[in-house]
Amino acid sequence: MRASRWAIILAVLLTAAIAGVAYGTLRLTPLEVLQGALGTGTSTQVAVVRQLRLPRVLLAALVGAGLGASGAALQGATRNGLAEPYLLGVSGGAAVGAVIAVALHAPSSVVPLAGLVGALAAVALSLVVARAAGGQGDARVVLMAGVVVGAFANAAIMVALAGVDANAVRGALWWMMGSAADASWPQVRALAAYVVIGLVALLGLARAIDLLALGEDAAAGMGVNVARVTLAVFVAGALLAAGTVAAAGLVGFVGLLVPHLARMAGARMHRTIIGASALGGAALVVFADLVARVAHPPAELPLGAVTAILGVPFFLSRLRRLT
Amino acid sequence: MIAFHEVSVRYPRREIAALTEVSLMAPRGALTAVVGPNGSGKSTLVRALVGRLPLTAGEITVDDRPVDGASRRALATRIAVLVQREEPAFALGVREYVALGRYPHLGLFRAPSRTDHAAVERALARTGTGALVGRSITELSGGEWQRIRLARAVAQGAEAIVLDEPTTFLDVGHEMGVFELLSRLAREGHAVLLVSHQLNLVARFADHIVLLHRGRVAASGRPADVMQGAVLERVYEWPLVVTRDPAVGAPSLVPLRSSARD
Numbered sequence: 091m092r093a094s095r096w097a098i099i100l101a102v103l104l105t106a107a108i109a110g111v112a113y114g115t116l117r118l119t120p121l122e123v124l125q126g127a128l129g130t131g132t133s134t135q136v137a138v139v140r141q142l143r144l145p146r147v148l149l150a151a152l153v154g155a156g157l158g159a160s161g162a163a164l165q166g167a168t169r170n171g172l173a174e175p176y177l178l179g180v181s182g183g184a185a186v187g188a189v190i191a192v193a194l195h196a197p198s199s200v201v202p203l204a205g206l207v208g209a210l211a212a213v214a215l216s217l218v219v220a221r222a223a224g225g226q227g228d229a230r231v232v233l234m235a236g237v238v239v240g241a242f243a244n245a246a247i248m249v250a251l252a253g254v255d256a257n258a259v260r261g262a263l264w265w266m267m268g269s270a271a272d273a274s275w276p277q278v279r280a281l282a283a284y285v286v287i288g289l290v291a292l293l294g295l296a297r298a299i300d301l302l303a304l305g306e307d308a309a310a311g312m313g314v315n316v317a318r319v320t321l322a323v324f325v326a327g328a329l330l331a332a333g334t335v336a337a338a339g340l341v342g343f344v345g346l347l348v349p350h351l352a353r354m355a356g357a358r359m360h361r362t363i364i365g366a367s368a369l370g371g372a373a374l375v376v377f378a379d380l381v382a383r384v385a386h387p388p389a390e391l392p393l394g395a396v397t398a399i400l401g402v403p404f405f406l407s408r409l410r411r412l413t
Numbered sequence: 414m415i416a417f418h419e420v421s422v423r424y425p426r427r428e429i430a431a432l433t434e435v436s437l438m439a440p441r442g443a444l445t446a447v448v449g450p451n452g453s454g455k456s457t458l459v460r461a462l463v464g465r466l467p468l469t470a471g472e473i474t475v476d477d478r479p480v481d482g483a484s485r486r487a488l489a490t491r492i493a494v495l496v497q498r499e500e501p502a503f504a505l506g507v508r509e510y511v512a513l514g515r516y517p518h519l520g521l522f523r524a525p526s527r528t529d530h531a532a533v534e535r536a537l538a539r540t541g542t543g544a545l546v547g548r549s550i551t552e553l554s555g556g557e558w559q560r561i562r563l564a565r566a567v568a569q570g571a572e573a574i575v576l577d578e579p580t581t582f583l584d585v586g587h588e589m590g591v592f593e594l595l596s597r598l599a600r601e602g603h604a605v606l607l608v609s610h611q612l613n614l615v616a617r618f619a620d621h622i623v624l625l626h627r628g629r630v631a632a633s634g635r636p637a638d639v640m641q642g643a644v645l646e647r648v649y650e651w652p653l654v655v656t657r658d659p660a661v662g663a664p665s666l667v668p669l670r671s672s673a674r675d
Contacts, residue, residue, distance in 0.1 A: 169502035294521045301516055303503055307496040310463040312569065313489025313517035358505050 158371020161345020174345030178236035182243030183212020268394030284333025343401020420471035449625030489517035514568035536568035555582030640664035
């Protein structure tokens with residue numbers, strides 16, 4: 091991918107981030123955004139920028155980066171252009187784990203870990219289902235298995251919530267629709283750790299993913315330990331999905347949309363595709379969160395609904411190629 | 414040298430073994446060919462070699478070291494394998510694709526070195542595919558695709574090369590080009606193991622032929638020893654005669670019509 095394309099992606103991300111901090115009930119100019127961030131503006135500006143909007147924009151950016159990178163790696167490793175954490179049921183599994191942890195009043199540091207366990211269980215389940223159906227290599231079968239696991243995850247959340255108080259139900263709905271509204275600095279720091287670890291792992295696996303995209307036998311003939319690399323990609327992808335779900339609930343279609351845009355922009359090797367998808371995903375979710383906040387004030391749209399509205403037409407256009 | 418020592422393989426949930434006590438050697442400096450009818454176990458042999466199928470008995474060694482338990486990446490620096498089926502899921506440039514062959518030589522994060530770039534250029538030149546650079550692998554004809562795959566295997570820089578049907582979809586000229594290249598690689602000291610259906614070309618180019626039949630070695634030896642009408646007729650279950658090709662002097666198989674009309 092040409093350097094100018096990277097510059098465009100970065101410029102879009104930066105613009106979305108500045109707009110994300112500037113727009114809201116209190117509208118700020120780009121200069122006031124800078125002053126607020128540096129602490130030189132009015133006390134209201136500083137508080138709005140530092141306490142409310144900056145953590146929110148950063149959280150949205152990290153969610154997008156994690157989902158974009160995860161989708162890019164999963165698409166390559168499964169040789170399936172429709173693979174992504176949400177459609178594969180990975181995010182749903184993470185949500186089940188997280189909701190169970192919350193329902194059991196587990197400390198907040200445990201929630202992402204419970205999400206990771208749920209995400210890995212979902213990955214294992216959808217692969218087992220696909221294998222049992224005899225269609226492990228068939229994009230449609232793997233996808234169907236993921237959709238089934240995702241539906242099962244939703245049902246499991248409902249079951250987990252039966253009998254708990256109304257507040258917890260409200261919280262669970264928040265998980266299932268996705269939102270960055272409760273962003274805080276500790277959340278940003280925790281998610282940053284997940285995203286950095288997951289991203290570094292996936293970039294390290296990128297060359298092996300390039301070979302896996304040629305087929306498992308071919309990759310084995312070129313020195314890839316297929317079982318080990320596939321597992322590593324799924325664990326790293328699940329880690330990213332679990333971190334984002336714990337921080338912002340279910341945000342779908344980002345992992346589907348962004349890697350395709352990266353490829354359309356000329357990214358071919360998975361190191362580039364994963365890197366570009368992380369940056370592009372960050373830009374997309376920051377933008378989607380801005381839309382969620384300003385589209386229908388004073389109420390907020392669910393973030394997951396906005397990304398779905400952006401992603402569904404694209405998903406349908408890809409689906410036509412498969413049938 | 415690649416060696417199979419009484420290797421047996423059975424696919425999960427299958428009654429009949431895909432390979433039974435198959436022994437063969439592909440030494441350095443020689444072109445060794447594996448031939449046999451469809452379903453005789455040729456591709457199973459290759460899949461077992463790359464660790465995609467567990468052995469139920471026996472052992473596969475490369476340079477006298479067992480393949481089982483060795484690091485696949487380290488192994489790939491010594492042996493390059495072109496499997497039969499390969500379907501890229503996404504588009505790639507031709508040069509990028511050939512450069513994938515350097516994978517076992519690269520670290521996790523290190524950029525490709527001058528040695529890697531030189532190996533890619535050399536492989537493109539040797540396989541006569543330099544002119545395809547700049548195109549996407551999705552735009553190639555069947556024959557161009559096979560030659561690019563060959564370039565990738567050469568770029569891997571291994572001393573042993575294993576190829577499963579590398580001349581499928583190739584026209585006569587390009588097919589001869591591939592056989593001549595493999596023969597040259599063998600002369601230069603590579604161990605070349607070739608799975609092929611092209612019995613007549615194999616008879617001309619191979620130093621040693623292994624004939625598989627229902628997962629067992631039916632015959633093994635120099636081309637003149639294996640290219641025997643009676644043996645081939647039994648294995649291929651088709652009437653045929655083996656003559657001596659007057660132009661090149663190699664044994665040549667001529668299949669007959671199944672009815673008695675010929």
